[in-house]
Structures are given as C-alpha cells and as structure tokens.
Amino acid sequence: MxxxxxxxxxxxxxxxxxxxxxxxxxxxxxxxxxxxxxxxxxxxxxxxxxxxxxxxxxxxxxxxxxxxxxxxxxxxxxxxxxxxxxxxxxxxxxxxxxxxxxxxxxxxxxxxxxxxxxxxxxxxxxxxxxxxxxxxxxxxxxxxxxxxxxxxxxxxxxxxxxxxxxxxxxxxxxxxxxxxxxxxxxxxxxxxxxxxxxxxxxxxxxxxxxxxxxxxxxxxxxxxxxxxxxxPLEATTKSFLRNLYDDTITEDMLVKLRESGHSYILRLAFRGESALDPVLNVISSRYSVITNIVHGSITYLKGTPLGILLVHISGDEANLKQAISYLKDAVYHVDVSLELDERHKEVLAQ
Structure with a gap:
C-alpha cells in the first residue's frame, strides 16, 4: 500500500x-x-x-x-x-x-x-x-x-x-x-x-x-x-520499553547472584497462551537447575499477552545447557543477558 x-x-x-x-x-x-x-x-x-x-x-x-x-x-x-x-x-x-x-x-x-x-x-x-x-x-x-x-x-x-x-x-x-x-x-x-x-x-x-x-x-x-x-535490539527501543517493564539489574543484586556459582541471567519472552506455561517448574525438576525470578511482567499487545521474565538460573554446566535448550523450544524468545561466571564464555542461546 x-x-x-x-x-x-x-x-x-x-x-x-x-x-x-x-x-x-x-x-x-x-x-x-x-x-x-x-x-x-x-x-x-x-x-x-x-x-x-x-x-x-x-x-x-x-x-x-x-x-x-x-x-x-x-x-x-x-x-x-x-x-x-x-x-x-x-x-x-x-x-x-x-x-x-x-x-x-x-x-x-x-x-x-x-x-x-x-x-x-x-x-x-x-x-x-x-x-x-x-x-x-x-x-x-x-x-x-x-x-x-x-x-x-x-x-x-x-x-x-x-x-x-x-x-x-x-x-x-x-x-x-x-x-x-x-x-x-x-x-x-x-x-x-x-x-x-x-x-x-x-x-x-x-x-x-x-x-x-x-x-x-x-x-x-x-x-x-x-x-x-x-x-529490542537498540538502546532507544529499550528505553521506550522501560516505561512498560523495567528489567534492569542493580549491581547489589548482581553481587548476590554471583555467589550462586556457575549461573546465567536469562531474559525469556512468552507469547500468547504460553505466557502462562509453567516452564520454570519443568526445567527445575527435569534438569536439576535452580531458578529464581528476578523480574516479571505481562503486557498485552492488541489483546495478545506477552510475558517477560528475567530469570537467574544456576547449576551444573551440562544441566544448564540442556535447560536452556529446552527453553529455546518452549518459549517465544530466549536471550542470555548476562553470564555471571567469568570462567565460562560460551553463549548458549543465540
């Protein structure tokens, strides 16, 4: 048009x-x-x-x-x-x-x-x-x-x-x-x-x-x-979206999370009905990883729910890889926002 x-x-x-x-x-x-x-x-x-x-x-x-x-x-x-x-x-x-x-x-x-x-x-x-x-x-x-x-x-x-x-x-x-x-x-x-x-x-x-x-x-x-x-890929877009949901992590919180050993911060996006799926319970029980929700929100885009979760996930390296692989199939988008263990440089979800 x-x-x-x-x-x-x-x-x-x-x-x-x-x-x-x-x-x-x-x-x-x-x-x-x-x-x-x-x-x-x-x-x-x-x-x-x-x-x-x-x-x-x-x-x-x-x-x-x-x-x-x-x-x-x-x-x-x-x-x-x-x-x-x-x-x-x-x-x-x-x-x-x-x-x-x-x-x-x-x-x-x-x-x-x-x-x-x-x-x-x-x-x-x-x-x-x-x-x-x-x-x-x-x-x-x-x-x-x-x-x-x-x-x-x-x-x-x-x-x-x-x-x-x-x-x-x-x-x-x-x-x-x-x-x-x-x-x-x-x-x-x-x-x-x-x-x-x-x-x-x-x-x-x-x-x-x-x-x-x-x-x-x-x-x-x-x-x-x-x-x-x-x-969102650009800083300006993220700035606009921060008015709807703020998923920033304070330095004090990072210090506490690093004490958990080998771990990651994941940003998960859930679209539609999957926004209500209990995926964190699944990976905790199936892959023996520990999950903590750092931030969570659900917003509606023309009536379609979009859930955003910032999740701290820790555990054995092999189990973490399996858990993130499962999440990539189960939710709309997975992004490794931050790797907390400096010894591990592999990007798991790109």
Whole structure:
C-alpha cells in the first residue's frame, strides 16, 4: 500500500544543512496499523508528511498503491491526497464553525451535493460517537470530543489511508484509550490503512501491528510489535520499553547472584497462551537447575499477552545447557543477558 524507498530529506537552515531523514525504507501493508515512534526531533512528523507529499523528499521514492507520487502532476496528486486523511495533534478545528460544519467543510470544498453532505456528516458523527454534538462549537467540547471531530473530518472523503500525527499526545490517559479504541474500530470496520506517529510506547502496544523506531532521522529498528517488544535490539527501543517493564539489574543484586556459582541471567519472552506455561517448574525438576525470578511482567499487545521474565538460573554446566535448550523450544524468545561466571564464555542461546 505504502512504500518509502531510500528517502532522504535535507533542510537548509541559514548556511547549515540539516539532515532530517536519512535513507528511510519502509513498507506499510494494506489494512494494517503501522506505528512510528521516536523522541522529539527524531524526524517522525517529517516522515509522516512524506506519505502525502506535504513534504517532498530531497531524494528517494514515495509509492502509494503502486504509484510514485513524485511523478504525478498537481491534479493527479490532489486526487491521491483525497484518499489520504490526516488527524492532527492540535485538532485544527474552525472555532467559528459548529461540529457539523467542521466536518462538512471539506465535502463542500470538493463540490459534494448538499443532500449528500447532510447524510454523510450524520453517518460520520454517529461513527465517532458525536451524533448529539452536531450543533456544538469547538469551545464547548472536551479534548477527546475535539479529536473525534478531527477523525470524522479526516474520514469525510472516504480515504483509504489515515495518517495520525501525535493524535493522542494532548489528551489524558482515559481519553487517549477511548480514541485508540475508536481508531481500532475504524480500522476494522472500514479496512483503513493507518500510519500513526507517537512518542508513547503504550499507544504502539494497544493499536499497532508493526512498528518502526526512529532516532536522528533514521529508522534504527522495525518489525512486528511482538518481535520488537520481546527482543529490542537498540538502546532507544529499550528505553521506550522501560516505561512498560523495567528489567534492569542493580549491581547489589548482581553481587548476590554471583555467589550462586556457575549461573546465567536469562531474559525469556512468552507469547500468547504460553505466557502462562509453567516452564520454570519443568526445567527445575527435569534438569536439576535452580531458578529464581528476578523480574516479571505481562503486557498485552492488541489483546495478545506477552510475558517477560528475567530469570537467574544456576547449576551444573551440562544441566544448564540442556535447560536452556529446552527453553529455546518452549518459549517465544530466549536471550542470555548476562553470564555471571567469568570462567565460562560460551553463549548458549543465540
């Protein structure tokens, strides 16, 4: 559906050239919710604006449904943009227009017949749960209600792609959840392809199928949400995930664990129903190893449980190898985070 190929973007700030995007390659499949996360200044908003060419790349290709948008003339590009809705962080509503007119304005601009406009706006307000707010003005709406108006407006031209520019960052947690539920509902009912940018990993875990992590204008990591959450590779990704589960080990704890003799710290990721499997009991009884849970948590990714356990495992070297081999088959991902016995350098689970 969307392909960004070798995208670079350079801005001239005075006499200085700023590289906002560096060799970006992304593919977004039809019907999926794709998240882009990064700290402020990472290049997320610039990347999002590439998809509808509100920002043109310095080099590279922007392909939407097989068309390179950079090869289109102005009229062709306008027609493509009609099928790409966008939701803004600050709502961007017209203060002098009521809810109905805020949604209807884009239809009028595209010369939709008046009778069709009334029916369409009613359908959209029902979809976003504002059917009783048609005559209200933005000043009388809550933040969540304003964003629902923004979503209805973005859907007015029956888009195939919906871009969300930090759509929940100005909202409280409860309102954020309601907006995310609405986006999931829209994705399911309308089959929309959704690309959202955020600096909140909680937004990613609740809505997205796949995610890209950005830093300094580059995509440093990407994959399915379950893969990125279970086995983060980059320090920035780990920093974001630390807000959901913190699996760091203090030096004091390391000192105590080293007293156990030959041992390892394992990071185990359990996906789906296996998150509740008693694998530690199995390896303790079957392989005569001693296990202690250092840290544990279960989080839900679009309703699918992902369990993360940090486990200290000690015992005879041969038994440890067998136990870790069993774990590699039994759980979603096993990583030897730290070898506590400096005499043993073999990596057992890579």
């Amino acid at each position: 969307i392909e960004l190929k070798n995208i670079n973007k350079t801005f001239n700030v005075g006499k200085t050239k700023v590289e906002a995007l560096k060799n970006i390659n992304l593919n977004v499949s039809e019907g999926e919710i794709f998240g882009v996360i990064g700290f402020s200044g990472a290049g997320k908003s610039t990347l999002l604006r590439m998809i509808n060419l509100l920002e043109k790349p310095t080099s590279g290709e922007v392909n939407v449904k097989g068309k390179n948008l950079l090869t289109l003339n102005e009229r062709e590009l306008r027609n493509v943009r009609k099928k790409i809705g966008i939701i803004f962080q600050q709502f961007n509503l017209l203060a002098s227009r009521n809810v109905f007119d805020n949604v209807a304005e884009i239809l009028r601009m595209n010369h939709v017949p008046k009778k069709e406009i009334g029916q369409k706006v009613e359908e959209l307000l029902l979809l976003v749960g504002l059917e009783d707010k048609a005559n209200q003005y933005p000043a009388n709406l809550s933040g969540g209600q304003k964003q629902r108006v923004g979503i209805a407006r973005a859907l007015a031209m029956d888009p195939e792609i919906l871009l969300c520019d930090e759509a929940t960052s100005a909202l409280d947690p409860q309102t954020t959840d309601s907006i995310l539920e609405l986006l999931l509902d829209i994705n399911k009912k309308l089959g929309l392809t959704i690309v959202l940018i955020t600096h909140e990993m909680d937004v990613i875990k609740k809505t997205c199928d796949r995610v890209a992590v950005m830093e300094n204008g580059e995509v440093i990591e990407q994959g399915t949400v379950i893969d990125v959450f279970s086995n």
